[in-house]
Amino acid sequence: MKRPWYSFLYVRSPIVKIGLGIASLVLTIVLLLFIGIIEERRMEAQTANWAGREIEKGAELYANNCYNCHGMDGKGLPGVAPALHSKYFFTQRLNDIGWSGSLHDYVALTVAAGRPSRVQSQWAQMMPTWSNRFGGPFRDDQVQAVTAFVLNWEEDAMQQGAADNPDPWQYFEDAPSRAVVGEDGAPVAAVTPEPTGPRPPQELFNVMGCLGCHNLDQPQTPNNRGPVGPNLGNLYETAGTHGEDAATYVHNSIVNPNAYISEGYTAGIMPANFGERMSEEEINSLVEWLLDPNRQR
Amino acid sequence: MAVQPEIEKKSFVQTVLDTADDVFTRITAGIPAGEVRRMIRGEAPGRPNPRLKPHSEAFLLHIKPTYYHESVTKFTHTFRLGLLSTYLFFVETITGLILMIWYAPTPERAYEDMIRLLSNVPFGQFMRDMHRLGAELMVLIVTAHMVRTYLTGSYKAPRQFTWFTGVILLVVTLFLSFSGYLLPWDQLAFWAVTIGTSMAEAVPPAIVGETVNLLARGAPDIGANGLLRFYLLHVLFLPLLLFLFFFVHYYKVVHFGISLPSDEEEVGQDTANKVPADRRVYFLPDVMIDEASFLIGFTALMVLLTAFFFSAPLESIANPQSTPLHTVAPWYFYWLQGLLKIADKMIAGVIVPGVLLVLLAAIPYLDRNPSRRGRDRRVAIISGIVAGIVMIILSWMGTPYYAVQGAPAVEVVQELMPEEGAGHVREAGYQHLPLGVYDTREHPTTDDAKFNHILHEFEASIARFEEQDPSFNNAYGILKITQEQPRLKRITWEIYWLSAEGVEDRFVRTFFLHEDSLYWEQYGLRDFSFLRPPGQE
Known part of the structure; x- marks a missing residue:
């Protein structure tokens, strides 16, 4: 019988088959070892990846829902909403209101429940309720994403209070510690910018x-x-x-x-x-x- | 066993050896060590064949035939596709069980569990990728198995019922693969399954279709109930169904024997079970070695593919409020999606697939030609090939390349930075997106080759759509990259054009990209950039 062109696919010898089987087994083990060795690094990269993606999602939600009041750069609008992108917010705010939890919890809770009360509020608008648990539009993961985005300002905000970036309060009006001279790490007194004539x-x-x-x-x-x-x-x-x-x-x-x-x-x-x-x-x-x-x- | 009289009769050493051989024989279910040695040396079995014992002793071997016809053991006769399908079911069961440990089928947890699996479970991503790869290979191989059976005419008498159970197994495999699709609870999953179940809604009469749809989804829209139902279908009901039909199918295969190559027997004859003594290839050891080494080799190939070339996708969390652009079915349903584009939902989604399925199952009863030889079956083979080509064309039509192009500006951005998935820009990554404003009219270049490539593509893509679309004229794009936050860039795509009436129009799309984000494509070389020391490119 004529041997077809694909006859190289016929392996007849059992020894060759066993050899190929063992070689494959060794290859599998080597590959699994390789995956095992890099696994720690891969998991770290994945953890960072999902944290990063959460911030991306939060940025999108912020740009669609929050910037109207808290400003595009998070520095707040006077009379409308407080600054989140401010050194004061990251260092002093929790002390001023006597909050014993973490800043993350504070932000997440405020986003989720809002501030649906006008009593003792200095702001023109109430913070709406965002979590769908309390009738708002956000799912839990979206509340978490916005929180992650807000907290991601920390690195930038901590540099406020320097000469080229003077205002650590950034339109945070209700700030009792503003009158207190800053201790270590606390905001220093704001430098009021010189008026430069009528603004447009x-x-x-x-x-x-x-x-x-x-x-x-x-x-x-x-x-x-x-x-x-x-x-x-x-x-x-x-x-x-x-x-x-x-x-x-x-x-x-x-x-x-x-x-x-x-x-x-x-x-x-x-x-x-x-x-x-x-x-x-x-x-x-x-x-x-x-x-x-x-x-x- | 009283040992002492034995030792008195024989020597001590001999007694130990005999006992050892006895234990060995029990482990191998009836083959003594000496026989194993003769097997390895390639010696012929004695008479009566002592290598048949395990087939009656061992449960797992009693369903395997003791010997095969030499001709059907050639690799290219069956390509071992049936064995491979079974093995893949086994692989899916093992990897699936492991994945179940870290998974809860509720919308609150499912997606989070996927992230936890990827970022906190050693070998978690590997298991998930392997499971997904196995699922896609299984669909591929089960289909190839069917095509092979069709081309060699092996469905003909007496194997009609074997073919019928095979068709059921194919359908169950497709449903298994599809029901697993929803479980990660991401956008890809949610919308593919929403589209899939909405096809059931088209079943006439309306009351039946609506009921089927409601039963599958558990509510008018997919939610917690739908997820639980698909989960139970995926991990319990469909595997059990597959299990049942597998045994029926395999029993029939063993019962009738694997059909011989058609030119080795007369037309109309079936001599698969009448194997002359000199053409027998025994399962032990020849076929077993062949199958075992083949499966180990295949496993190595799968591990290799998973390690370097295949990553299961995971998009954003399912959002019933927003349909991503270019929602697609899994690739093995592209043909159905293609049909849906050219025909009514009822015809394309229910009647055509239903008729196809009935036709497929009825092939052995429709094809009255007794010959299995290719030269006698020209009509059958040519119509099979035509059907295959039609499937491929329909599949192509099912992809977003056919007839669902959105507005040109939307498509330009989608090509570079899709709403879901990776795309060129995310693959280039945060490092290769220098801050600035880039206007395509000025043909900007930067120091970054990867970014230049992106800018060039942006320009070329706009130019291409300008040529194709008469209502997209004098178009130009502006790409703005700004620093939104520490380690977070804002990427704004703006495209301006004049419509056919000369009215100026624009499209703006904003994305954010974090430095740590990794985006990947399902197929293609895996990104190992995380192995680089930080700060290096």
């Missing part, structure tokens, strides 16, 4: 925390209302409809926000101290900018 309205809108509650791009219509404060996308049309001329109305709303409350919103949400925090010149420029239909960001 774009910057004011940002640093005063307006954007935490007021959306500049969306128009305010019955079907599209800002959830906390009215949208300002079409302010130039709506501002003049309250019995005052538009500029006066907007000016009053900034300086004395409770004088007129648009229907469906609650008094006392918007901070009432903007008149002290901005110069008259700055407020006027802000009003003018807000009423400009073609305003530039």
Whole structure:
């Protein structure tokens, strides 16, 4: 019979077969030994990998849900929400509120349960409840991911308080230890930056925390209302409809926000101290900018 | 046994040797040491053959035939595919049992358990990869086994029922593999199984389909109940079913014997069980050595593949609220996904697979041609090959390359940095993504060759879609890489283009990448970069 081309696949000799079997066995053992030797390093790399991926997930959640109030870089917005990316937060905050647990627990609990109370709160908005255990949108792993992301600021935050990065509080207003001279590792007194003349309205809108509650791009219509404060996308049309001329109305709303409350919103949400925090010149420029239909960001 | 009179009769040494031989014979279930020696020396057995005893003494051997026809022991007659399928079931059972130790089938724990398995259990990743590789190989080899049986016509009388049980085993294997898919509870698992079970919903009449779907998922959507059901299917029900049908199948194989090569017997004859004495190859020792060395060799190959070339995927945790782009079925169901793209859910998802299955099981009864010789079976073989080619084309159509392209800008980003899985950018890694803003119109280059490659691909990919899509003109991309946090980079892809009407449009997608993150592809050389000392590239 003609031997087919694949006849090399026929191994006839039992000795060769046994030899191949033993060789395979040795190879298997060598491979398993190799895996065993690198196993410790592999597990370390995997542990770091999943911690890293958790921070990535947390960053995504933060960018989608938290930055409105706590700021893109986590440094908070005055009157809206405290800074998380601050040395104070990582060193002194737990002492100030008498928290005996870890910072991780503090952050995770605050994210999960929120701060759904206005009593003794200095902030304009309540921290919403995020965990789906208490009616929020996050699963447990998402609460953990956001917490991991927030805690990942520590390395950066600890460098605050130096000359080029002076403010260790970073808009953390309710900070009793601010008055205390910093001990070892505690924040040193803030250096108030020299005022450099009137700030542009774009910057004011940002640093005063307006954007935490007021959306500049969306128009305010019955079907599209800002959830906390009215949208300002079409302010130039709506501002003049309250019995005052538009500029006066907007000016009053900034300086004395409770004088007129648009229907469906609650008094006392918007901070009432903007008149002290901005110069008259700055407020006027802000009003003018807000009423400009073609305003530039 | 009274030892003393023995010693008096024989010498002490002889008594010890006899006792040792006795013990040896019990261990080998009937073969004395001298016979083992003769086996190894390759001597022919005496008459009556003393090497048959284990087949009646030992449970595990009593189901194996004592001898085979010389022609069917040639490797290329069966390629040992049936043996291999059985062995893979064994491998899956062992690795699966080990994986069960670290796994709880609840949505709260399943995914976390996978991470713990990967990062805290020695050989945990190896076991998982091996289990996954074994599952995919099993589907492959069971299918190859069927193709071989078809091409040699071995399903013909009297083996029709063997073929039928084989078809059932194929289906059970596919379901086993698919039911295991859900257990890691990641996006890949969740959406593949959501799509899979939604096909059951198309079974007419509606009440039946909905009930089947509800029974499989345990709720209108897959959740805790669905996971538990799939887990029980995977670890209990389907293995038991496979076990049962395996024994029926194997009993039939032994009962009728493995069919001889077709040109060694007359057309219409079946002489597999009438083996002339001079053509017998005994199981002990010849076939046993052959099978054992083959399986050890195969195990070595599997370990080698697992160690270097195969890593089971694990995507983000299952999220019922967000469907990832380009959700795909496992590769062995690509053909079904391809069908679903060109036909209605009811036709492609239920009627065609159902008819195919019935046809497959009925092949021995439809093919009335008594000859198993290739030259007499031209129609059967050609239609088999055509069916195979159709399957391959449908499978290709099942991949995202066919007919599910999203908007060009979305696809450009997906190619480089997919929503799930690795992609070029994540494979290049944190180190190779220098901070900065890169505009494709300026053809930027950096000092980093890997990053230059990414930029080049970004540009080329935009250019390619610009050519293909008339509503994607004057396109350019901007890649921004900024430091979001210590050891965390923000990667923003922005693509600007003019639509067919000349309206400017843009797409922005942001990803984050941590320095420690490792992303891997399922197939391909494993990433051993963690072995490098830290700080070195």
